[in-house]
Structures are given as structure tokens and as C-alpha cells.
Amino acid sequence: MESKTIAPIVISIVAFIIAIAALSASYKTAPAPQAQITGFDNKTPITTTHGTITLDRIAEIQPGLGTVMIEYGTRFYTMYYAAKSGNWDLAQYQMKEALEIQEVGEYTRPGRAASLKNFEASFLETLNTTMNSKDWNAFQTTYNNTIDGCNGCHVANGFPYIKYTLPSSPPNLP
Numbered sequence: 001m002e003s004k005t006i007a008p009i010v011i012s013i014v015a016f017i018i019a020i021a022a023l024s025a026s027y028k029t030a031p032a033p034q035a036q037i038t039g040f041d042n043k044t045p046i047t048t049t050h051g052t053i054t055l056d057r058i059a060e061i062q063p064g065l066g067t068v069m070i071e072y073g074t075r076f077y078t079m080y081y082a083a084k085s086g087n088w089d090l091a092q093y094q095m096k097e098a099l100e101i102q103e104v105g106e107y108t109r110p111g112r113a114a115s116l117k118n119f120e121a122s123f124l125e126t127l128n129t130t131m132n133s134k135d136w137n138a139f140q141t142t143y144n145n146t147i148d149g150c151n152g153c154h155v156a157n158g159f160p161y162i163k164y165t166l167p168s169s170p171p172n173l174p
């Protein structure tokens with residue numbers, strides 16, 4: 001008698017649990033709703049606190065090689081003095097960041113990408129090896145060759161007057 005009344009209750013509880021589980025599974029797998037933006041293109045003005053700007057314009061003002069190179073110069077300056085003071089971790093960090101900003105230049109100025117890649121393979125990889133082995137003498141020689149490589153590329157690209165030289169006093173190392 002007792003089992004007859006309990007059985008339907010147990011069955012409905014089990015069915016209820018299965019239904020909840022199925023429902024939560026379907027929530028997890030449901031694709032996120034896609035925002036539909038209509039009437040928007042590269043020339044649509046986007047309002048800022050200063051005026052308006054378009055996607056076209058945002059793409060156009062991404063950092064070119066001049067901006068990338070200012071960062072490159074600073075990083076190679078810090079790299080040298082970090083290595084000189086025996087802070088190889090900081091020197092390697094500067095190399096990693098220099099390669100990252102170089103990638104920005106390769107992306108925004110694809111015409112220069114091959115030269116930048118070539119410079120990386122011809123000079124930066126060797127320089128990195130001297131940092132891995134914490135070899136100051138080898139680093140110094142390779143660093144000077146690298147700077148010749150920098151300036152060689154400036155000449156080759158029509159900027160002979162951009163002659164990078166290492167500042168004679170160290171920066172405030174971070």
C-alpha cells in the first residue's frame with residue numbers, strides 16, 4: 001500500500017531532475033545571440049567626446065615605422081645597459097618587447113615586413129643567443145654589429161641621416 005503511493009512521487013522527482021538537467025545542458029550549448037548591426041560601415045561616424053571618427057580613420061592612424069622605431073631605439077638602449085649591469089632578464093625582456101613592436105610595424109607597413117624579418121634572422125637571433133648564455137663580451141660585439149645592421153637598413157630605405165648611436169650614459173633602469 002505504502003509503496004504504491006511513494007512510487008509515483010519518486011518517478012515525478014526523477015523526471016523533474018532529468019528535465020532540469022536537460023534544460024541547463026541546453027542553456028550551455030545554446031549559441032550566444034549575435035548582435036545585428038545594420039547601416040554601419042567604415043565611413044560611419046563614431047561619436048567620441050572630442051568629435052567623430054570613422055573605422056577607416058582609426059585604421060589609417062595605426063603606428064607606422066617611425067613610431068615603431070622610436071620604441072625600438074629606446075628598447076635597444078635599455079637592453080645594452082641592462083646587459084652591462086648583469087640584468088640579463090631585463091635585457092631579454094627588452095628584446096621580447098622589441099620583437100612585439102616590430103610585429104606591429106610588419107603589420108601596418110607590409111612593404112617593410114620582409115626587411116624586418118631578414119634583420120631579425122640576421123642579427124637579433126644571434127644577439128639573443130649571447131643573452132641566453134649571459135656572455136657580455138659576445139653580447140657587446142654582436143650588439144655593435146646589430147646597430148650597424150639597423151643603420152644599414154636606414155640607408156637602404158632612403159634614410160641615411162637616421163644614424164642610431166647608443167647614448168653614452170645609462171637610462172634609469174626599471
Ligand code: HEC
Nearest residue numbers: 065066069070072073076115116119150153154157162164
Ligand atoms: C627594415 C629596416 C629597418 C631596420 C632593420 C631598422 N630600422 Fe630604424 N627605421 C627604418 C625606417 C624606414 C625609418 C624611417 C621611419 C619612417 O618610415 O617614417 C627608421 C627610423 C628609425 C628611427 C628614427 C625614428 C624617428 O622618427 O625619430 C630610429 C631611432 C630607428 N629607426 C632606430 C632603429 C634601431 C635602433 C634599429 C635596430 C635595432 C633599427 N632602427 C632597425 C627602418 C629600419
